[in-house]
Amino acid sequence: MPTTTVKREVYYPPHRMFDLVADVQRYPEFLPTWQAVRVRNTKDDGYDTDQVVRLGPVRHTFTTHTQLSAPNAIRVQSSQAPFRQFELLWTFDVADDGGCLITLDVTFELRSRALSALGMLLSRDSVDRMITAFEDRAHRMYGPPANTSHDC
Numbered sequence: 001m002p003t004t005t006v007k008r009e010v011y012y013p014p015h016r017m018f019d020l021v022a023d024v025q026r027y028p029e030f031l032p033t034w035q036a037v038r039v040r041n042t043k044d045d046g047y048d049t050d051q052v053v054r055l056g057p058v059r060h061t062f063t064t065h066t067q068l069s070a071p072n073a074i075r076v077q078s079s080q081a082p083f084r085q086f087e088l089l090w091t092f093d094v095a096d097d098g099g100c101l102i103t104l105d106v107t108f109e110l111r112s113r114a115l116s117a118l119g120m121l122l123s124r125d126s127v128d129r130m131i132t133a134f135e136d137r138a139h140r141m142y143g144p145p146a147n148t149s150h151d152c
Contacts, residue, residue: 004106006127007152011145012138014092014100015071020134020141021090022068024049030137031130035059045069062086084109099147104131 010017020026024047027034036052046067053060062083067075076088089105106127128151135149 004124004127005103006124006131007101007103008128008131008135008149009095009097009099009101009152010135010138010149011099011147012135012142014094016138016142017100017102017134018071018074018090018092020137021074022066022070024051024066026137027051031133097147099149101152102131102134 024037025039027037033053033055034051035054038050039047040050041048046065049064049066051062051064053062062078063080064076064078064086067077069075072092074088074090076086076090078086086108087106089103091101091103093101093103095101104127135145139145
């Protein structure tokens, strides 16, 4: 089962980065492959979503459950098609120099090899670009960071 881990230190407070990642309804505004998100069953500690991503000419729809542990972690899971298993675990920790250490662990297994393009969305390069998109959004929302981000 493919697993990817990306770590990056960014210079925004962890609670700000948590808020950006938790606001899944806004993903289509800044994540190029996300076309639509519908949030349902909202509770204090999480929600369910129906998401649509486009990879080339193909659209994939999937449902996830998100568990929020503000401001430190976000766990996104699914076992519905197209996934046999899917989990994203975002963690937001204060770094030694005051930045925010973001760790994104991605684990997934698709139900069919025919869906391999969807697996590309979860590759290390794609996950790295996703974190960059969140960092760029933080820059637009909160202004320039206090320092230069770097991979860990």
